[in-house]
Amino acid sequence: MEQQRVAGIGRWFDDYTRTFLDTDPEGLGNILLKIEHTRKVCAVSDTLAAGEGLSANEARIAATVALLHDVGRFPQYRRWRTFRDSDSDNHARLSLEVLAEHNLLDGLDPAERLLVEEAVRFHNLLELPERVGSPTRLFMQMIRDADKLDIWRIFLELFALPVEQRASAATLDLPDLPGCTPACRDALLAQRVVRLDQCLVLNDFKMLQISWALDLGFASSYRLLLERDYIPRLTGTLNGELEIGAAIEGIRQEAALRANDCNT
Numbered sequence: 001m002e003q004q005r006v007a008g009i010g011r012w013f014d015d016y017t018r019t020f021l022d023t024d025p026e027g028l029g030n031i032l033l034k035i036e037h038t039r040k041v042c043a044v045s046d047t048l049a050a051g052e053g054l055s056a057n058e059a060r061i062a063a064t065v066a067l068l069h070d071v072g073r074f075p076q077y078r079r080w081r082t083f084r085d086s087d088s089d090n091h092a093r094l095s096l097e098v099l100a101e102h103n104l105l106d107g108l109d110p111a112e113r114l115l116v117e118e119a120v121r122f123h124n125l126l127e128l129p130e131r132v133g134s135p136t137r138l139f140m141q142m143i144r145d146a147d148k149l150d151i152w153r154i155f156l157e158l159f160a161l162p163v164e165q166r167a168s169a170a171t172l173d174l175p176d177l178p179g180c181t182p183a184c185r186d187a188l189l190a191q192r193v194v195r196l197d198q199c200l201v202l203n204d205f206k207m208l209q210i211s212w213a214l215d216l217g218f219a220s221s222y223r224l225l226l227e228r229d230y231i232p233r234l235t236g237t238l239n240g241e242l243e244i245g246a247a248i249e250g251i252r253q254e255a256a257l258r259a260n261d262c263n264t
């Protein structure tokens with residue numbers, strides 16, 4: 001894949017997303033959030049590609065995946081006014097639909113095209129399917145990590161705002177009450193990723209985001225996570241005393257270990 005091709009897809013992304021800007025202020029906030037998210041995911045993806053020693057061609061494939069992984073978010077929001085997949089449609093599937101509609105990957109080397117499509121398709125799954133081998137796995141893991149590393153930024157910025165100024169679709173409309181759901185706390189205490197379908201209040205969702213720190217695939221991702229101080233910063237936004245201090249400390253220690261582990 002040539003650099004020119006990546007640049008062309010970048011220009012297409014700008015043109016495509018511009019068509020969604022003509023909407024009401026609430027909608028505009030939500031659309032702009034996803035445009036900025038994509039740009040930052042691209043930047044993180046470049047950092048990870050460099051940190052993990054990807055070849056120039058592999059880095060271009062990763063950059064393409066980063067640009068395209070969430071394009072389904074735009075028609076999703078236009079049609080359903082939500083980013084909640086369970087109330088609309090799987091946005092990764094919608095992204096693939098957009099790519100097909102716009103013939104965006106036509107002419108690409110078929111093997112590379114498949115790598116891009118598979119990474120987009122699986123970027124939002126709770127867990128990567130086990131049967132996936134390399135090199136598909138590399139690109140799937142990279143977009144999943146880059147996505148999480150920017151989603152943490154988005155939420156920390158959102159949580160710093162008064163509720164009425166938060167992009168409404170981003171926090172999934174969960175009530176910001178003290179306390180948390182026992183199933184979510186149990187998952188965190190067992191050092192497992194919290195399930196979205198068990199999140200009933202905003203604290204659960206914050207715990208889900210903290211638990212993502214157990215699910216990164218590269219030492220470079222863990223280094224960025226620690227550099228950006230995401231775990232303590234997210235913990236600081238929890239509402240009330242949840243008695244999860246030991247679980248958080250366990251996650252922080254695990255992240256520090258993995259940041260230094262070249263074979264993560």
Ligand SMILES: [Fe+2]
Pocket residue numbers: 069070091123124147
């Ligand atoms: Fe996504």
